[in-house]
Amino acid sequence: MANTYTLIQTIPVTGATATSIEFSSIPQTYTDLIVMVSGRANDSALYASTKITFNSNATGYSGRYMQGDGATSSGQSFAQIVGFDPAATATASIFSNATIYIPSYAGSTNKTYTVDCVSENNASSGGTYQVISAGYWGNTAAITTVTLAMIFGGSYVQYSSASLYGVRSS
Numbered sequence: 386m387a388n389t390y391t392l393i394q395t396i397p398v399t400g401a402t403a404t405s406i407e408f409s410s411i412p413q414t415y416t417d418l419i420v421m422v423s424g425r426a427n428d429s430a431l432y433a434s435t436k437i438t439f440n441s442n443a444t445g446y447s448g449r450y451m452q453g454d455g456a457t458s459s460g461q462s463f464a465q466i467v468g469f470d471p472a473a474t475a476t477a478s479i480f481s482n483a484t485i486y487i488p489s490y491a492g493s494t495n496k497t498y499t500v501d502c503v504s505e506n507n508a509s510s511g512g513t514y515q516v517i518s519a520g521y522w523g524n525t526a527a528i529t530t531v532t533l534a535m536i537f538g539g540s541y542v543q544y545s546s547a548s549l550y551g552v553r554s555s
Contacts, residue, residue, distance in 0.1 A: 388552050390419065395548040402427055402540035407532040408549045413491040415551030420485040420531060422547045428472040428539035432504060432514065436465035437485065438532040439496065439522055448520030450500075455513060466536065468502030469514050470545075475506040480545065483516075490528040497521050 396406050411418070426433035443465075451460040452469075468483040483502035490496060502516040533547060 387555050389555060391415070391551045391553070393549045393551050395546060397546040398541045398543050400543065402542055403545070404540045405532050405534040406541060406545070406547045407530065408547075409530045411490075411529050411531065411549070412551065413527055413529075415491070416489070416554045417552040418487040418490045418528070418531070419550040419552060420487070420533070420547060421550070422468070422483040422485070422533060422545075423480045424468075424470040424483070424533075424545040424547075425475075425480045425542045426470045426472040426535055426539045427542050428535060428537065429474070430472045431474045431506060432469040433472040433539050434466055434536040435468045435470055435483070436534055436536045437467045437498070437520070438465065438534070439524070439528045440526055440530050441532065442524060445523035446520060447523070448518055450516055450518030452514055452516045454515075463518070463520075465520070466518065467498075467500045467520070467533070468516055469504045470535075470541075471504055471506055472539065479505050479507060481505070487528065487531075492527070493525050495521065495523050495525060496528060
């Protein structure tokens with residue numbers, strides 16, 4: 386079966402910063418959702434952790450992620466992490482990219498999602514991070530809002546963007 390992908394909305398950060406990127410009033414007419422993100426943060430660190438929230442509900446999340454930087458790898462449990470964005474001390478003008486896949490978002494079962502993220506830093510200290518994760522939201526409500534934000538504060542900087550796609554199985 387072939388899938389069709391329909392762009393629902395793209396949200397660019399056009400001002401200096403944005404504390405979050407939010408897709409609301411998501412139509413319930415698709416099978417799955419895909420969120421594609423290109424992000425950079427103004428946090429004072431090398432990288433900033435990005436979180437996802439559904440329907441403005443910050444509870445009931447769990448998951449695991451694995452990360453590697455070319456030299457070492459690690460994995461751990463998490464709640465809501467969907468990637469790492471380059472921040473203020475990373476090489477200038479470098480952005481992460483992440484793809485978040487949310488199957489059966491309109492159904493009446495608990496929700497799952499997977500993430501594939503790469504965050505670069507073209508410098509001698511702190512390399513490129515690759516992150517793969519799987520998450521769970523223990524809620525049976527249909528997803529109508531998806532919000533992305535930094536876990537420890539901070540904001541998305543200008544030229545960050547996110548696009549929401551609806552997926553239909555045919």
